[in-house]
Amino acid sequence: MYIVKIAETGSLSRAAERLYVAQPSLTASVRELEKEIGVTLFNRTGRGVTLTADGAAFLPYARSVLEQYENLLDAYGSGSPRKQKFAVSTQHYSFAVKAFVELVRSLDVAEYELALRETRTRDVISDVAASRSEIGVLYKSDFNRKAITKLLSGENLEFHRLITCSAFVYLWKGHPLAKNESISFEELTPYPNLSFEQGETGSFYFAEEILSTNEYPRSILCNDRATMLNLMVGVNGYTLCSGIICEELNGSDFAAVPYRGEGENKNSEMEIGYITRSGSLMSVAAQRYIFELKKYLGIADQPPTA
Numbered sequence: 641m642y643i644v645k646i647a648e649t650g651s652l653s654r655a656a657e658r659l660y661v662a663q664p665s666l667t668a669s670v671r672e673l674e675k676e677i678g679v680t681l682f683n684r685t686g687r688g689v690t691l692t693a694d695g696a697a698f699l700p701y702a703r704s705v706l707e708q709y710e711n712l713l714d715a716y717g718s719g720s721p722r723k724q725k726f727a728v729s730t731q732h733y734s735f736a737v738k739a740f741v742e743l744v745r746s747l748d749v750a751e752y753e754l755a756l757r758e759t760r761t762r763d764v765i766s767d768v769a770a771s772r773s774e775i776g777v778l779y780k781s782d783f784n785r786k787a788i789t790k791l792l793s794g795e796n797l798e799f800h801r802l803i804t805c806s807a808f809v810y811l812w813k814g815h816p817l818a819k820n821e822s823i824s825f826e827e828l829t830p831y832p833n834l835s836f837e838q839g840e841t842g843s844f845y846f847a848e849e850i851l852s853t854n855e856y857p858r859s860i861l862c863n864d865r866a867t868m869l870n871l872m873v874g875v876n877g878y879t880l881c882s883g884i885i886c887e888e889l890n891g892s893d894f895a896a897v898p899y900r901g902e903g904e905n906k907n908s909e910m911e912i913g914y915i916t917r918s919g920s921l922m923s924v925a926a927q928r929y930i931f932e933l934k935k936y937l938g939i940a941d942q943p944p945t946a
Contacts, residue, residue: 642669643681643702647695651688703771708921726925727755729767730777731848732836732865733912734886739932741889746928754925758865760838761846768915769795774926776915777933779882781908783853787845792915801913803937807850808883808896812872815895822900829857832877834868837861849880850908869894882910884937 646655646666656663674681681695691699710725730736740756747754757767767773780788780799792799809823815831817823833856838846844853860877862868869890871877883896901908914930916922922930934940 641706642666643673643695643699644706646670646682646689647691647699650690652684700770704917704920707771707774723751723753724923724925725753725755726923726929727757727767727773728775728777728929729757729759729764729773731761731764731779732758732868733777733882733884734865734889735884735936736777736933737889738886739929739936742932742935743925743929746932747925752925760836761848762838765791765795765797765915768797768917771917774916774920774923775929777912778915779848779913780911781850783850783908784845784847785911787843796918797915798918799913799915801911802933803939804909804911805882805884807880807899807901807908807910809878809899810872810881810883810885810894810896811876811878812869813893813895814873815876815878817878818895818897820897822898824900824902825851825854828878832858832860832871832875834860834862834871834877834879836868837863850910851880865890882912884912886936 642655642659645659646652649655649658652667652670653663656666659666670681677698679694679698680692681698682689683692707725728736728740737756737758740754744754755773757763757773759767761778764773764776764778768776776797778788789799809817809828811818811831817827817831820827833849835852836848838848860871860875862871868877868879872879872894880899881896883898885894885896914933916926931940
């Protein structure tokens with residue numbers, strides 16, 4: 641707890657105030673821990689403290705231990721009530737947002753601090769690895785499976801498969817191709833391909849859309865679902881996705897048409913799942929969220945018990 645709070649505040653004095661301990665006692669505890677594990681966790685300056693490289697590597701483990709301790713208290717503790725924390729990081733999936741909405745409806749939100757982060761693929765992984773989020777939602781395919789699996793293993797994360805689905809072309813219902821029974825890559829050539837930006841460190845393996853290595857004559861990057869939907873209408877853009885669309889959230893003005901892969905542009909399946917830290921004890925909120933995901937995807941079993 642001490643290390644996490646110091647890292648969050650960037651100050652030994654502020655951390656001591658929030659932890660209700662004397663600063664000399666806090667400083668002594670940190671130095672004792674550093675001596676015990678044989679590394680320096682913080683750089684100490686007149687302006688405060690910052691994590692060393694060893695400290696940055698140590699922090700996710702500290703957060704994980706703290707979270708597991710809090711989960712144990714939630715399950716077995718008998719102390720005074722406190723707010724429980726739960727966060728999800730996800731690629732841009734409306735069904736993941738819908739599951740979160742249902743989770744919120746099922747909880748007494750006065751007892752929780754909840755967070756939903758629609759973000760880049762690398763950040764989904766980083767958030768779960770650093771315990772900023774308990775659950776991450778993303779996909780694997782034949783193209784990115786090796787790279788994503790290696791990255792998850794290196795971060796001590798586990799991938800849990802939910803469903804495998806074929807690719808669809810997602811566009812607005814006024815698009816010239818919207819009424820087709822299926823759409824080929826060649827038919828899409830005159831229209832802008834829309835994809836989510838993955839940042840300067842992004843790679844083809846982090847793309848949220850399949851066939852990310854293809855050469856698109858017209859391509860537009862964006863960073864949120866609302867902008868992507870606006871571009872579908874405004875410029876007849878499209879994206880390649882799972883086809884699992886929540887009309888309640890995205891509206892009924894859009895359509896998902898099966899993608900018809902041929903030759904080099906053969907169809908690619910998407911294996912959608914969620915990631916957790918290996919060996920972690922899942923909180924009640926996390927169990928409920930996974931249930932809501934499975935329920936929306938039509939694969940739910942019995943709901944979890946509190």
